[in-house]
Amino acid sequence: MTNPMRRRAGVPLIIKACFMMPAKPKPTTIEALCPRQACTAIRKALRTWYDRHQRPLPWRQSRDPYRIWVSEVMLQQTQVKTVLPYYERFLAAFPDIHSLAAAGSQTVLKLWEGLGYYRRAHHLMEAARTITREYNGCLPTERDAFRTLPGVGDYIANAVMSIAFGQPWAVVDGNVKRVLARLFCLEDPVNRPSTHARFQALADHLLDRSDPSTHNQAVMELGALICLPRNPGCQACPLAARCRADSDGVVDRYPVRDKKAAIPEHAMVAGVVHKRGNVLLVRRPDEGFLGGLWEFPGGRCQKKESLPEACRRTVQEQTGLTIAAGAPIARVRHAYTHFKITLGAVACRWESGRVRLDGPVAFRWVPLRELEAFPLTGAIKKVLLHLK
Ligand code: SF4
Structure with missing residues (x-):
């Protein structure tokens, strides 16, 4: 007698084979990756979440472009909790561009001691002197002019122009790349320089031009508080409904990274x-x-x-x-x-x-x-x- 369980055991396999779907083709253009409606929903969800959950950080209490610039320079490659005491001491010693421009480099370096990446301090001093000399002590409001100052790359230029002046420039740092990579299951390695332009184009596309300051800070804050490198808090994430990595259960696969060479x-x-x-x-x-x-x-x-x-x-x-x-x-x-x-x-x-x-x-x-x-x-x- 045939064992009914055996006969039944084969059935699901056949059914499974019949219903196997071809892999979904990946969208190739940015518009296909994030259509207009999805952009609008993402922007709104980010703004609402940021309004409720942003940390009350000292540089967020001010619209002074100088203070915002100093904070962004310090925050490059450095965590918020490390930056906080340095930021307070630095601004107590140099409350404006004129005082920084007039400071001796050893005084500035002593205040920077332990923060690392000392080129940042030298660049800040040089840039402050240029601003005092050529812009009457006022930070240039034109991105192209600001971008020519020592130490001002695309990230700093976009961050300061958008946060201090509300101009529509999207920021792309490590947090932003991680959020974008997971939201859209991007296979581009985040640490490969040639992929930066693609992340920038996607960030530009997603930018909320009606409030670039809040939007940029919200994406970075989401990366810092929720979409963490390890164990992201997807259950508390305002973008979970739009996140491909989360809906496909592959959050751990993103962001993709090129393997680093061993550190000597x-x-x-x-x-x-x-x-x-x-x-x-x-x-x-x-x-x-x-x-x-x-x-x-x-x-x-x-x-x-x-x-x-x-x-x-x-x-x-x-x-x-x-x-x-x-x-x-x-x-x-x-x-x-x-x-x-x-x-x-x-x-x-x-x-x-x-x-x-x-x-x-x-x-x-x-x-x-x-x-x-x-x-x-x-x-x-x-x-x-x-x-x-
Ligand atoms: S749902 Fe998870 S993986 Fe997706 S953006 Fe939010 S925290 Fe990141």
């Missing part, structure tokens, strides 16, 4: 060179990595070189001094965007020579207790914790 790690050494109660600090050139910050002299260790050997060699190369290198006093790790370092600090004694710099642009012999008055690199600040 370098062994570095710093010499804490003592001479008559002072230690030697050197200043990095303003241009380039960690520009304008102070540190102990030193450099990269060579293979098979001990820390004291590397210390003697690098201090001599950078400063021309002959030193006696003692024992390592601290070993700290520090991560930058594209590499990490392990920095060994070595206690040293000056033996002979006058300082002749090769690489650094200035030096000071400083009592230990006064080191903190200088804007220092992050790694050296970690070493100081050990010295204390």
Whole structure:
């Protein structure tokens, strides 16, 4: 006798095969991806959500273009909670463009110390001086003019023009890309530079031209609070009804990213060179990595070189001094965007020579207790914790 269960077990397979649908073709144009009606619904949902849920951040309490500009510069590559105390201190010290333009670079760098990406501080200073000189201290209201200032790229230009002046420029940062990638199941890797134009075109298309300021801030806020990189809060998301990744159950697949190369790690050494109660600090050139910050002299260790050997060699190369290198006093790790370092600090004694710099642009012999008055690199600040 035939087992009825067996016969029945085959049926669903056949039915399934008959009803297999061909894969839905993906829309190719931006209009097809987000038709007008969908755009309108998304804009409205975003605005309503933002009105209720936005964080009361200090730069949102002001329409002063200078304050908005400073906040956007600080927020590039940096989280809101990190920026908040820096923003308050910076604006207390430099409440307007004139005061920033008149400030010394070491004062500005000291206030920026620890925030990272120090080119941003140099660019802000240079741009403030240009605005004071050429625009009578008023931030240019024309995007093209503003875009020519040091450090002002497309993101900063669009953010400041839209938020401060209500102009219809759409912003695209990491949060915006993530939201768009998930909303429309975009296969374009978010970290591949060649895909940026497509995200920008989509953001332009979606922009609410009746209120670009609120719209731009709302998309970024959604990315920061709900559409998080991990575990997005789709159940609380105002765009869930329009989100393809959510409706297809594939949120985890987006945004697509190109695999990053492994981050290299370098062994570095710093010499804490003592001479008559002072230690030697050197200043990095303003241009380039960690520009304008102070540190102990030193450099990269060579293979098979001990820390004291590397210390003697690098201090001599950078400063021309002959030193006696003692024992390592601290070993700290520090991560930058594209590499990490392990920095060994070595206690040293000056033996002979006058300082002749090769690489650094200035030096000071400083009592230990006064080191903190200088804007220092992050790694050296970690070493100081050990010295204390
Ligand atoms: S529904 Fe989820 S994945 Fe889609 S935009 Fe909202 S939070 Fe992001």
